[in-house]
Amino acid sequence: MTASPPAENVLSVSELSKAYGSTVAVDKISFAVGRNEIVGLLGPNGAGKTTTIDMILGVLEPTSGSIQIDGVDLRKNRSRALGCTNFAAVYAPVPGNLTVYQNLRIFGMIYGVRDLKERIEELLEQFDLTRFRDVKCGVLSSGEQTRVSLAKAMLNRPRLLLLDEPTASLDPSVAQEVRDQIREFVARTHGGVLWTSHNMYEVEEVCRRVLFLSKGKVLLEGDPRTLPREHGKQTLEELFIALAREPLVALEAS
Amino acid sequence: MDMTRTSAIILRQVYLVRGSVSRLVPLFVWVGVDMILWGFITRYLNSVSSSGFNFVPAMLGAVLLWDFFIRVMQGITMAFFEDVWSRNFLNFFATPLQISEYLSGLVVSSIATSSIGLMVMLLLATGVFGLSFFVYGAMLAPFILILFLVGIALGIFAVALVLRLGPASEWFIWPIPAVLSPFAGVFYPLTTLPHWMRLISYFLPPSYVFESMRAILATRTMSVSSLFWGGGLAVLYVLLACWFFQRTYRHAVRTGLIARYSAETVS
Numbered sequence: 292m293t294a295s296p297p298a299e300n301v302l303s304v305s306e307l308s309k310a311y312g313s314t315v316a317v318d319k320i321s322f323a324v325g326r327n328e329i330v331g332l333l334g335p336n337g338a339g340k341t342t343t344i345d346m347i348l349g350v351l352e353p354t355s356g357s358i359q360i361d362g363v364d365l366r367k368n369r370s371r372a373l374g375c376t377n378f379a380a381v382y383a384p385v386p387g388n389l390t391v392y393q394n395l396r397i398f399g400m401i402y403g404v405r406d407l408k409e410r411i412e413e414l415l416e417q418f419d420l421t422r423f424r425d426v427k428c429g430v431l432s433s434g435e436q437t438r439v440s441l442a443k444a445m446l447n448r449p450r451l452l453l454l455d456e457p458t459a460s461l462d463p464s465v466a467q468e469v470r471d472q473i474r475e476f477v478a479r480t481h482g483g484v485l486w487t488s489h490n491m492y493e494v495e496e497v498c499r500r501v502l503f504l505s506k507g508k509v510l511l512e513g514d515p516r517t518l519p520r521e522h523g524k525q526t527l528e529e530l531f532i533a534l535a536r537e538p539l540v541a542l543e544a545s
Numbered sequence: 546m547d548m549t550r551t552s553a554i555i556l557r558q559v560y561l562v563r564g565s566v567s568r569l570v571p572l573f574v575w576v577g578v579d580m581i582l583w584g585f586i587t588r589y590l591n592s593v594s595s596s597g598f599n600f601v602p603a604m605l606g607a608v609l610l611w612d613f614f615i616r617v618m619q620g621i622t623m624a625f626f627e628d629v630w631s632r633n634f635l636n637f638f639a640t641p642l643q644i645s646e647y648l649s650g651l652v653v654s655s656i657a658t659s660s661i662g663l664m665v666m667l668l669l670a671t672g673v674f675g676l677s678f679f680v681y682g683a684m685l686a687p688f689i690l691i692l693f694l695v696g697i698a699l700g701i702f703a704v705a706l707v708l709r710l711g712p713a714s715e716w717f718i719w720p721i722p723a724v725l726s727p728f729a730g731v732f733y734p735l736t737t738l739p740h741w742m743r744l745i746s747y748f749l750p751p752s753y754v755f756e757s758m759r760a761i762l763a764t765r766t767m768s769v770s771s772l773f774w775g776g777g778l779a780v781l782y783v784l785l786a787c788w789f790f791q792r793t794y795r796h797a798v799r800t801g802l803i804a805r806y807s808a809e810t811v812s
Contacts, residue, residue: 311800318754345804348639385629393560400553401640431583443636 300325300359301375301451301483304348307356309342316342316525318507319356324451329473331494331515332487334504335535342486343504344380344453347485351372357501361450374402379444380455384436387429391420391439394428404446411445417472426479433460441469445476452476452484458493470497491515491528501527503534510534546649549640554650556658558624562658565576568623572658573665576612580666581693583608584674598683603762604732605676607755609666610692611731614751616662617696618703620655622718625704629712634803646795648787650696651704653801681761687772691779695750698782705790730755750775750782 302324309317317339324330325437332340345351347358349369358365360372385394392411400406415421423431432520437460454473458466459488470493488494494501495515503511508520511518511534515527524530562568587600587810594600628634637647670676675762677684728742729751735743746752753775760767797803 341804342801345801347803348635349636350639350798350804351801352795370641370643373639376639378639380635382634383635385636386627387631388631389557389560389563390564393557396558397553397557398636398640399557401550401637403547403549404640405713520694 301361302485303357303359304347305357305359307343307346307358308354309346309351310354312366315507317346317353320504320507320509321356322502322509322512324485326483326542327477328500329477329486329498331498331501332485332493332504333491333501333531334382335531339503339507341380342507344378344455344485344487347451347453348376348378355400355402365416370528374447375450377402377447377449378453378455379440379450379457380453381437381457381459382455383440385428385439385443387427387436387474390425390427391415391431391442392424394439395443398443399446402446404433407520410446412525416446418442434462434465437461438465438469438541441472448480448482449466450480450482452482454484454486456488458490466493473497491526491531495527503531546643546645547641550646551649551653554624554640554647555653558627558650558654558657558688572616572661576616576662577669579608580605580669580674581674582586582668588674600680600743600760601674602680603677603759604680605670605674606678606732607758608669609676610688610754610758611722611726611729611751612666613659613663613689614696616659617655617693618657618700619649619724621697621700622703622707623658624651624654625707626662626715629707629715638798644791648701651700655697655700659693669731669791681758684757684761684767684772687776688758691750691754691772691775694776694779694783698779698786700785701783701790705786705793708790708802709793725749726752728752734759748778750779753778 300323301379306319307317307321308315308319315316320339320343322330332343334340342351347360348364349365349372358372361375363372363375365372367479378512379433385398389397392415394413395411396407399411404410415424418437418441420438420442423439424539437457444454450469452473456468457473461469473484474497476482485500487496498515500513501515501518502509511522513521519525519527520529521529524533560594562572566783569633587605590604604660615791617622628637671678699721706717707714728738728745729749730738730746735746735752735756754770757772759766792804
């Protein structure tokens with residue numbers, strides 16, 4: 292038996308939908324995240340971003356469509372697909388009743404990280420958490436907790452990293468460091484990142500490509516640096532506001 | 546099944562218990578209090594009873610085994626509640642961790658915590674009140690095994706219920722052993738019960754254990770077939786509980802309950 296060649300895309304989403312009764316939260320969206328690529332998933336509140344991320348994380352079953360992570364079908368081989376994924380989200384902090392080290396050890400075991408002790412020390416150093424090693428996560432500041440979440444998210448050197456507003460509670464200086472670390476992570480591991488954020492400056496700086504989601508559909512896709520001008524706007528923030536308020540008008544005007 | 550992932554769930558529980566007096570103390574304090582209370586009650590009953598019947602193995606032994614059953618069940622529910630209280634479902638279930646590995650972790654954690662309680666009870670009951678399990682002979686092993694299996698089944702059923710109904714349903718879980726105890730015949734023969742209650746007792750494996758215990762004390766004999774019934778039912782309940790949890794989990798993934806688990810989002 293020969294090993295299958297590595298997939299070009301670390302994430303391939305095809306015709307993905309999620310409906311709750313008659314309410315359609317995500318409506319047949321298709322997109323991909325390639326290696327070495329950071330893709331921004333943008334959209335107003337309720338657009339379907341977190342629903343999409345939850346489906347990719349395997350905690351929400353799609354109504355239809357398929358998700359492939361590094362060439363592995365999530366529905367058919369959930370455990371293997373999620374083994375090469377990880378995530379950090381503001382609404383999912385690591386348990387506050389365990390110390391930083393204990394949390395990293397437990398999640399490292401769950402993800403089957405090799406040379407776990409060395410990997411934990413490396414991440415403690417990288418995210419400036421060494422002095423908090425034996426501190427319970429619940430007593431850390433929100434910024435420190437975010438750094439622990441990011442350290443957890445990188446434990447298994449995931450091929451696909453999902454970041455739901457990763458810098459939401461960080462001050463500008465730490466947020467900048469975190470953005471640099473994520474870029475460095477991509478360059479080193481050749482993984483891909485799906486990133487949601489409401490900070491358009493951050494998205495322009497970090498993402499090579501963005502997807503605009505509105506009412507569960509992908510409205511626009513393109514380079515965040517050129518996309519605003521292509522649609523008659525000065526900045527990404529302006530385009531975001533226009534799409535969020537009047538999606539169809541904004542598209543027709545462009 | 547990956548043993549490392551199961552070990553992670555167990556290690557999490559070790560960290561929590563080791564680092565918290567409020568988690569460590571209840572493992573042995575309540576069972577210890579029960580042994581002391583029932584130890585003195587049985588001593589008193591022995592002193593006032595003219596029948597010569599020894600209440601120590603009949604009542605203190607029964608309390609010990611019933612407490613063990615409760616500890617097994619609570620060992621599972623408490624480990625699960627840690628994830629409820631720390632809102633950890635998304636972190637755990639968005640990983641390669643499988644349901645069988647998660648449940649195995651809860652069961653092994655429960656074996657460890659209930660064993661601590663059992664040791665404390667045995668020390669007090671035998672050391673202070675002279676309870677001897679030699680009267681039950683080799684039958685003690687199936688007694689403990691059946692109660693252990695039912696405790697596991699009930700624990701898994703209870704956590705599935707909380708997963709389905711939300712964190713506020715936690716209060717449903719605590720009184721379950723108390724509700725079952727009149728039907729299980731912990732302190733009295735099933736013949737004491739009215740017919741309708743006895744019908745329910747026949748579906749409860751612990752009732753076979755406590756009936757067998759009393760039979761051994763009274764006649765030195767017991768019905769092995771009835772113990773097999775109890776054992777068979779216990780195994781069936783474990784399988785049913787695992788099926789129920791799996792089904793509840795599937796429902797939670799379909800409806801998004803896992804990702805948004807809180808009292809407010811569950812009807």
